[in-house]
Amino acid sequence: MRNTRSASKRADTAEEPSTSPSSANNDIKNNPINVALTSFMLFPKLPLEIRQMTWVLSLESRIIEICLDDASGFYSKSKLPPALQVSKESRDTVTSRYKLCFGSTWYPAQTLFNFDLDTLYFDRSMVNHTRLFFGSLRDFELANLQTVAIDMYVGEVADFAMIPYDVMDGICKSLQAMPKLTALLAVYELQHDMSRNMRSIDMGMDLKWMESDTDMSMIQLYGDVPDEFDAYLRRNKSNYFGFDNMIPEWPFYGDYDDFPFFIVYGMRRETKERIIQRNLAETSGTIKTSSRGRRERQTRA
Structure with a gap:
């Protein structure tokens, strides 16, 4: 009887596929379809010129947001x-x-x-350091910068005399000294202007949940209002039909045509992630936002 049980056990073991991590990894490695989807084994065998061209084509544009550390200077x-x-x-x-x-x-x-791909971005958090930064730009930086983005707020605080106007004049002179400048982005x-000022359109909505003083994640730039936010506004505000083109009261815009x-x-x-989560919460009924902007918790049966 003992031999019968032992043989039966061996038979059962042989029929069951192994589920150990090592065997699973071997299955993945030995599957030609998986290998083709996750790697290109022939890349090292390509001519050097093609490999180099591939590395160059892999480069993407970045938004380089300038920050200041008192101990080490400007960084991103x-x-x-x-x-x-x-x-x-590579x-x-x-x-x-x-x-x-x-x-x-x-x-x-x-x-x-x-200089050919990246965008230099100057945020409102740097407004008190505008003179230092733009005054520190070296000749080769001025000569090669092509795309510069500046928070609209930087221009507005100058209009309201919150920083000396000659600071803005200095920025404009720096911009004029950039012969390759192809785009000045306002x-x-x-997340700041809609939640605090609501100055582009009267939303009549409470959007303070968009704010976060600790939000220092990477800025993303869009030619139009991001789809997630646009969809949120359209669902919650019946008289919202999109944003009109804005003409900022900027020294850049009025004085330097x-x-x-x-x-x-x-x-x-x-x-953006908060907006996505807010959309999910409201559509699922976890949070309901009334037309006056009051947030209400729904009770579930």
């Missing part, structure tokens, strides 16, 4: 391009396209910037 939290981190070959191929920029008299430059930061001026919308990644 933007992520490095993957090609600068993948391998020695780094060697693309390194020459990135320059260390935006230092000052006291601190060395520490931000890698691609950024309408939705030769600037390549464009208006864009800005929203931080964390704010």
